[in-house]
Amino acid sequence: MDHPANTLSLVADIGGTNTRVALANGREVLDQTIRRYANTDFPGLESVLQRYIADEGNVNPCAACVAVAGPVRDGRATMTNLDWTINKDTLQRATQAETVAILNDLQAQGHALGYLDPANIRNILEGPEGQPHAAKLVVGVGTGFNAAPVYDLEHGRIVAPSECGHANLPIRNEMELRLCQYVSTAHGFPAVEDVLSGRGLERAYAFLGQEADDPRESAAKDIMAACADGSDPRAVDAARLFTRILGTVCGNLSLIQLPFGGVYLVGGVARAFAPHLAGFGFGEAFRDKGRFAGFMGNFAVHVIEDDYAALTGSAAHLKALLSA
Incomplete structure (x- = not known):
């Protein structure tokens, strides 16, 4: 495939299992250029990107941005579920x-807000429309x-990194206390x-x-199918238990960040749960904050x-950098 030299951007979303790579023209990800690579087939990101560039006719990108599932500090990323270090x-x-x-992958998702097709956004809880610069x-x-706040400031968008998935589980009742004790046996912390x-x-x-004295195991995909x-x-x-805890945690994070511009759930599990959130009590748990x-x-x-929202967010971030 023939691409113009030094014109398009290269964007990548690196998960624990696969890396998705694409080219972008400004904020627009070129769908026909999206390719997926199994991480186990490569020793590191450099070889993945070199393969992609070759697969796309030795394209010469003007800019590149990668979103990684792990913390980023001082331009260096360490993958949480993959033995790759990226700088x-x-x-x-x-x-x-x-x-x-x-970028951290959640930061990339934050940079995508406002540039996604509305048809790909499902409303779960209604709320008043936020002002243009309201936090999200x-x-x-x-x-x-994980979660990340999104701030639209006069000089541009800031998506603050975090690792809040490693904070303590909230506890509201005796069952949730027993659940915390159960999951903490994995590595001593719930x-x-x-x-x-x-x-x-x-x-x-x-x-x-x-709890029922009837131990059985089931894979996540089979649980959702059932x-x-x-x-x-x-x-x-x-x-239902998962959904109510998700509502509690999202409500807690909303009180901390005050996202009057909306809360946006992303990721494969969030998408799988989307049809069930209302019926399984997400809204009730989200709003269960006493006098608040x-x-x-x-x-x-x-x-x-x-x-592919993380790819769009990476493209939007590069567009902002190149326009600054």
């Missing part, structure tokens, strides 16, 4: 791009859990991510089996159903 030197060497950037919040629920993730849903299912067809009451109970229950109505909640 700007590596990215520049692999792409030969003049401008490079590294992206909450990622997938292989792990983190939010230990329940609010794909693996966490499996733990919730196993916990309910222990919720859809009603074939396993325990799967429904596990999904009414105040919680200020925050609309949505699910982003665009699997």
